[in-house]
Amino acid sequence: MSKSLRFLGGIVTAGLCVFLVVGAPPASAQSIVEDALKQLDGPNGKGYMQPIADLFGANMQAGSYHTAAIPKAGFNIAFDIVVMGGFVGDDQKSFDGVLPTGFNPATAKAPTVFGEKGPLITDAGTGLSYRFPDGIINASMFPLIVPQLTVGSFMGTEVFARYVFIPKLGEDALPSTTLWGAGIRHNVSQWLGVLPVDIAVGFFYNKFTSGDLIDYTGTQIGAQASKTFQLVTVYGGLAWEQSTMNLKYVSTAPGGGAVDIDLDGANTFRFTAGALLKLGIFRLFGDINFGSVTHLSGGIGLGG
């Protein structure tokens, strides 16, 4: 197998993990995660899926910049493949599950989608029992890969966009899935006189939908600084952000019915530190992001 095929295989493998999580494995009418989710009512569905919202929200808003040095003018274009990975913490592997009304005990520690075995709980009064679903995803890191195109510059301003579309395949096999994001960044340094570093500010909006199950939206506003040393640029940034993952499904749990819940992503603030290496037309970049969710992003780009 050629290196390029192996490389492509890596992307596809990581991508399949993402598709599995978000509801689109190729071989079944419904994803495993969706099957598990439908057994849970709204509160338990929220607990089961909250880590996905946290990690996915953090990932989606990562890796959008690798320098604050935006040219003041001239046509500039760059294409990046950005890989992100959020660490799955131990506290994201369980939640306080709510048992069907009337159960004694009323709550029990239950696994999230990243957790382990679901507990079997027996009601003290009747001897009736209930079991929570097991965790499905075995991961210490939750990955995401997106392509990104950046175009500039007009008065020190550039725009960037991400887009992935997977059409509906078969009658029910794979729901239509769309990921897109768009942002704008502006060179602030040009208005501040001589500074030891480049400074930029930016806004980023991103969205993800998968069938009727998932509708995710995220926004980010931030400021970035960078310093270039020959081939290497060191960059960092502060950002405020928010994300919401809406889940819609019909629960088969006792008292379940139609479920429509919003899961707010944990990250509301992030600090980013990273480095960019320029090798001819290639650019390599990597950064670490600290916030409620700690995660890495990195990748390779052409142009810029």
Next chain:
Amino acid sequence: MMKPWLILGVLIVALVTMGSSCVNDSFIIPVNVPLEKVYETNTGGQWDDFADILIIGEIPESLSDDIVGSRLVDIEVQAIDPPPGASVQGTASVNGIPAISFGGTGAQFANPVSLLNPGVPAVITQNQAGIDELVRVLDLFLLDPDNTTVRISSAGAVSPPVSAQQIRVTITVQADAQGSN
């Protein structure tokens, strides 16, 4: 100029292999299986009917291949839009063996009552012989999932008599669908 691609490849492989083997080797999804029938009173205000249910038929096809466990979660009774002051009395049985008895006013059954939520004072009681029969059927279901049926039946009366009064009895069980990587 292959180095950058190799480095990205290493990064991706690291993310995928260090971070995720994706699906757990084996996992259980307990599928909620409602065994339900709605009964209707005759002109004398009485009902007496049954349904034979193929259990596997109540489980989504994508989850029905490998059932490795099962359990009774609850049995629920509801009268649909009953006269609030009417008396509702009945039993529900599994394979002809009473599993629950219930009795109260229409108002008490307007919302579902169940073994877990029997009301105060209790308007629904458990009959162990019928529960044991259901457990036996669920055990049999694990051995012969494709052919195991259960007969759920109910009989009772609403007084003063109300015709076409609907009584819903729902037996909720969980069937453990095993998935694997």
